[in-house]
Amino acid sequence: MLQNKFIFNQSSVSLEIIGLPDYSINENSDYISIISQWKLMIIDKPLIEGNLNHLESIMKAFYCYSSSLLNDEIGSYESTLIDIKPVNYFTHNIFLKSSKPDVKPLNFKIGNSVLADIINCFDQLGSSSKVKNIYSNEFKKLKKKKYLLLFNKNNILNMLFPPIASLFSLFIVSTAFIYIYDDNDKRSFLINKNKLISIESINRLL
């Protein structure tokens, strides 16, 4: 069966995706939803290739690392497959660990320009209508700063619920007490008591 192949280029980086459409759900013959192989080619650097799981891990690593760089966090990412650490603010160290036992890990350095090219290749893949979307929403899921989390609808509800619930319960309890110690009731009780006493005294007199 003939496989489809799409290439996403950005300056010094090229990402090749090879795979098949899912014929069981009548997908177009020029679409890839089952990625069987991929290759990441960087000029002057070794070829990186693997299966879908590897691609997901590598995309996640690069997206997390770049977003941490942009957000002034400690730019370092470690996983079972790939480690990315900054050497300085314009060089990044990539350490790739092969899933095959006999293959030695691969270590190389890239600059900011290559990092930007890699991210842009992944972005092209994410926004492509020809390949099934695998990891394009990573940037939308960025952690926001704590003060921004305060504006989250759920957080506002969580914050407001306990004081509102306590105020409501206080109100209910206090209204019950108000009812018990109602002045009018007290007065009517006293009046009735006085009437009884007066009736008793009249009876005695009689």
Place this chain on the structure above:
Amino acid sequence: MALETIDLNCAESLYSLSDQLNLNEILPNKVTIWKLRNNNPMRNSFNNNNIKLEEFEALIKLTVEMAKFLYPFIRQILQSRDDVIKNPKAWNEFKKRYIELISERFNTNSMKVKRLLDPSLNDEIFIKIILTLALCISEDGYLKLRTTLINF
């Protein structure tokens, strides 16, 4: 201002881009864009105009679109900084012009601006600005830049 450092005619380009992106209602003329840019408290001509959300988003869209057009130059500057010993020209020219623009238009008495002009500190800041622009040229670039600015 980083985009203006790369493209000398940036103000004009931004206005023509706002036309292409159908942002005429929010940014009807060059003066509006100029006024919005003056919301930066570091500028000499700072005016607190209470920028609206749609104006903020329109400016981000313009910035992303400009970055897309200027990506080859942005990349060249980043590459020059990556290998500054062998290929320093693009980085040095960018940095020189950026510093000139900052000294000309920003309030140099402010501590933030002094930090931008300090040669021992500004490399890192300038690289981060350029890298941010380089990472925001995709279709989702608008969301990336927006998230980065909100988190800043």
